Amino acid sequence: MTDKTQGAVRVRFAPSPTGYLHVGGARTALFNWLFARCQHGTMILRIEDTDAERNKPELVTGILDGLKWLGVEWDEGPFYQSQRTELYREAASKLLANGSAFLCYCPAEKYAGGDHAEPGQDEEPKGGGARRVTRCSCRDGKPSTPGVKPAVRFKVPLGGATKFTDVVFGETGFANDEIEDFVLLRSGKGDEEFGQSMYQLGVVVDDIDMRITHVIRGADHLSNTPKQVLLYRALGAEPPLFAHVPLILGADKKRLSKRHGATDVNMYRAEGYLPEAFRNFLVLLGWSPGNDDQYLRTSELIERFSLEGVSRTNGVFDQDKLAWFNTQYLQKLPIEELLPEVEAVLKRANLWREEWAAGAAPGPDGRDHAWFSRTVDLLRPRVRLLPDFATWSRAFFSDDFPIEQAARDKFWKDPKVPELLARQADALAALPEWNHDACDHASRAVAEAAGVKAGLLINACRVAIVGQAVAPPLFDTMVALGQERVVTRLRKTLRVN
RNA sequence: GGCGCUAUGGUGCAACGGUUAGCACGCGGCCCUUUCAAGGCCGAAAUACGGGUUCGAUUCCCGUUAGCGCUACCA
Numbered sequence: 001m002t003d004k005t006q007g008a009v010r011v012r013f014a015p016s017p018t019g020y021l022h023v024g025g026a027r028t029a030l031f032n033w034l035f036a037r038c039q040h041g042t043m044i045l046r047i048e049d050t051d052a053e054r055n056k057p058e059l060v061t062g063i064l065d066g067l068k069w070l071g072v073e074w075d076e077g078p079f080y081q082s083q084r085t086e087l088y089r090e091a092a093s094k095l096l097a098n099g100s101a102f103l104c105y106c107p108a109e110k111y112a113g114g115d116h117a118e119p120g121q122d123e124e125p126k127g128g129g130a131r132r133v134t135r136c137s138c139r140d141g142k143p144s145t146p147g148v149k150p151a152v153r154f155k156v157p158l159g160g161a162t163k164f165t166d167v168v169f170g171e172t173g174f175a176n177d178e179i180e181d182f183v184l185l186r187s188g189k190g191d192e193e194f195g196q197s198m199y200q201l202g203v204v205v206d207d208i209d210m211r212i213t214h215v216i217r218g219a220d221h222l223s224n225t226p227k228q229v230l231l232y233r234a235l236g237a238e239p240p241l242f243a244h245v246p247l248i249l250g251a252d253k254k255r256l257s258k259r260h261g262a263t264d265v266n267m268y269r270a271e272g273y274l275p276e277a278f279r280n281f282l283v284l285l286g287w288s289p290g291n292d293d294q295y296l297r298t299s300e301l302i303e304r305f306s307l308e309g310v311s312r313t314n315g316v317f318d319q320d321k322l323a324w325f326n327t328q329y330l331q332k333l334p335i336e337e338l339l340p341e342v343e344a345v346l347k348r349a350n351l352w353r354e355e356w357a358a359g360a361a362p363g364p365d366g367r368d369h370a371w372f373s374r375t376v377d378l379l380r381p382r383v384r385l386l387p388d389f390a391t392w393s394r395a396f397f398s399d400d401f402p403i404e405q406a407a408r409d410k411f412w413k414d415p416k417v418p419e420l421l422a423r424q425a426d427a428l429a430a431l432p433e434w435n436h437d438a439c440d441h442a443s444r445a446v447a448e449a450a451g452v453k454a455g456l457l458i459n460a461c462r463v464a465i466v467g468q469a470v471a472p473p474l475f476d477t478m479v480a481l482g483q484e485r486v487v488t489r490l491r492k493t494l495r496v497n
Numbered sequence: 498g499g500c501g502c503u504a505u506g507g508u509g510c511a512a513c514g515g516u517u518a519g520c521a522c523g524c525g526g527c528c529c530u531u532u533c534a535a536g537g538c539c540g541a542a543a544u545a546c547g548g549g550u551u552c553g554a555u556u557c558c559c560g561u562u563a564g565c566g567c568u569a570c571c572a
Contacts, residue, residue: 016572051571151570169502178500186570199572223501223567253564288510292520314565318508321522331535382534458531470533
């Protein structure tokens, strides 16, 4: 919690559409959302698309989808910075007018994109002990260069320091001489006098305009913060509270990137992770409720979230732990919440039947919603990812399924198997009642009569009716499949194998 | 190179001057067992290093080392 809670809390998540929704960004969004919810505040979504060159508008949809999947909802927006250009230009002229900014005529191409870019100065070496040049020679006024359109730079105070208190990192200070005269507004192109706003100006102007009270963002912005604090003051505004959250690293402790595996949130959705599991995992990376609790559902997360629980150390994205969370949720999620996810997966695999929907009439084989629910419940302890319901569990939803070679090799190698399965089929076909115990007793009787261990029959039978060595307990499986299917599959196995 | 931030098992977090340094993932073993999971029990595994401060440091301070971040007319 924070000390100054006068007025309602207003936070924002401000992604840039230069890529997909990265897990780091997703976590930042999550923290903002959780904070907004637990403070009964407002969550705002803002798209920071001021760089026309890198910006890919079509990426916004994916970002929004990713947020929605994670359950991160916003109350206002999305606002697009590309549509707020006037606001930034007004702010820039205000800064120009009050002496906080100046026009810079240094040629843009000279510095653009280069590692060695130094404002206003020529080839200053980057390393080598030479003092870095942070002051632009245009800052004290310079005659306009014909043919060169100026950019607007901030006139950073000479000497002194800019300090601020970060909610998670504490007191932080930077010597002003370390801060360069950063660009506020790009120089104009074509007949435009000025171009788009730069990041620093845009965030500050918007955060003021949107009355943001808490800026929760990645720690990579820690070093940018003094620039922004300076801007707030120059604009005559009070800075918000800053809360920087640690970065997410790959297994090698390097910044998380593609080579560490998936970093796109939508890829996890595609792979079949449950959003609640993914979120639970993500929120615990860099945040702790203060004790050893780990399994936290949405309501608990909202209730227990606090900025004080945010860690200061970068964390490694652990795929194994994510997988564990997913299996936990697959098992513990209330069945009604799991069913829609399974339905979606089956539809995608063309295995879904409308009679399994809630309230629908049973199909010709007697299967209805209750059967579907029971079956999913039976299957879920062994499922690792959602698509497993359509692949690994295929034999439960379709009569068209393969018999795995590895399963035959493992459980059909005993020469007595065909004979056993034939007797099993007859015994099961003769059962007047079809339930777990009936199947159990009948099967064990068959094994006993044949003088083999029940396990031999059970395992062989499993392969015959679901095609795999791995499945739920056999007699439960038989009940889920139904008498007719089980007998049919057994006899078909004897015919074709 | 400069500036900033960080430092508890392999990984994520607890312990916020006094604990046999706790939990979880992963790893190894055992139990359960009808395959595979799940579950239960047990085990290996950590305070980066060096100085202080203190009766007492994982905890506070300084240095070293390491990692990360920023150092763009990117965000």
